[in-house]
Amino acid sequence: MDRIWFLLLLSYISLMTACTDATPPSASIPGVATLAPTATFSQPVLPTATPLATVTPTPTLTLTPEVESRWVCYQGGPACFSNLYYVTMLNAEEGWAVGEDGIVLRYTKTSDEINPAWQQIPLSEAVPFRALSLVSLSEGWGLGAGYVVHLTQGESWERIPLPRGDILYDIVMVDENEGWIVGDKGRMLHYVNNEWLEFPKSTNKRLFAIDMLNSEEGWAVGVEDTILHYRNQQWESVPIDSSGIFFMDIEMVNENEGWIVGDTIQHYKDGVWQEIPNSFDSRMLLSVSTLNSEEGWAVGQVGRIVHYNQGQWQEIDSPTQNRLLSISMIDINEGWAVGDNSTILHYINGVWEVVSEAVKPPGLSDIDWVDDEGWAVGSAETILHYQDGAWQAVNNPIDPDLNIGLTGIDMLSKEEGWAVGWGGTILHYINGVWQTAPSPVMRDISDVDIVSLNEAGQ
DSSP, rough: EEEEEEEETTTTTTOOOOOOOSSOEEEETTTSSOOOOOOBBOOOOTOOOOOOOOOOOOOOOOOOOSSSSSSSOTTOOOGGGGGEEEEEEESEEEEEEEEEGGGGEEEEEESSSOOOSSSEEOOOSOOOEEEESSSSSOOOOEEEEEEEEEEEETEEEEEEESSSOOEEEEEEEEEEEEEEEEEEEEEGEEETTTTTEEOSSSSSOOEEEEEEETTTTEEEEESOOOEEEEEEEEEEEOSSOOOOOOOEEEEETTTEEEEEEEESSEEEEEEEEOOOOOOOOOEEEEEEEEETTEEEEEGGGGEEEEEETTTEEEOOOOSOOSSSSEEEEEEEEEEEEETTTTTTEEEOOOOEEEEOOOOOOTTEEEEEETTEEEEEEEEETTTEEEEEEEEEOOOSSSGGGGOOOOEEEEESSSEEEHHHHHHHEEEEEOOOOEEEESSSSSSOOOOOOOEEEEEEEO
């Protein structure tokens, strides 16, 4: 029978945006300038690359009346609540951030307070990005669902299909001639001789992150205690003293020292990975950025920010409750973090400040769009459907006496989608009706993201 295989995002698992047959709406983030369409998709360098289609913009939509907030995002359309998945800063003057709905932001430092330093780069097609690795100011590679996007000359982007296979999560470039991608079931791709090629697996476990010190040495991490070390042109598993730990990100300070965040914080020194005890819940951390042996930062769920200094990690006051998915520190005095709902944080003068942040309408927790149709979920079993220019409440099968909050929604198409919520609640939208679906957990589910549609037996 047909089954949807999807990733239920609990407190420690990061999102993975999936591509559907429906073309996502054009992106627009309030508070971030949109450049004139100077960025173009060049003709493919590789024979497998294909030109990208033009996206028809969706009309501006009004969801609720204006309320006091940093941003009045309710008229921003679909991209108002788009998630930013990755940020990377080359220096204090230049950086990039990417995310869902084809959002690409470029940072150019300016003293002009009227025009924001982060500016949106319009692309001819809204291709979602999961990660980004820069080689220089003008060249880099973005990772999507089944493809990479190559940036050249600082403004020209081309999409290049990858060999079909399991979902991919992270990309790192060693230089302009070599790079690596990691993903589900231990999948690895290696970029050499202008081509992305499958690399022999060293594990069947999901790999979330990779960091290369140079062409001769690197590390990758993933689920269930998985740590891989690349030496002598092969990846080898590194055993650690733990059981069932999820690792979400890794950054090496040098060949002798590094950090991993996830279910725990792990420190690599003197050839050994060792868990570091903390006074906070380290399971909430999703991304780490280190500057040297004495200084580092990590971010994660519900806006959590922690700082490593003087030999210990300490939690820092955060200006947001939105999940932070990526952090990039420039030096000990400045850094950037991005996350859900178009959140951008700037660390300057010893304080993290909000540069941009979408504020959802009261009572709503998630919004998703398919072309010109929208869906929203929230407290008290709320499901709203935007169609033909108006929002309307939709019946759902949950007993209203239970007062269950719905926390996440993801639509495959106008005909099918999924929603999740408190107490392990899972709803499936099919044939125009929402219906309950069996759940493998009883704990609250924070979000859902459809990865792929497959056919499976009984």
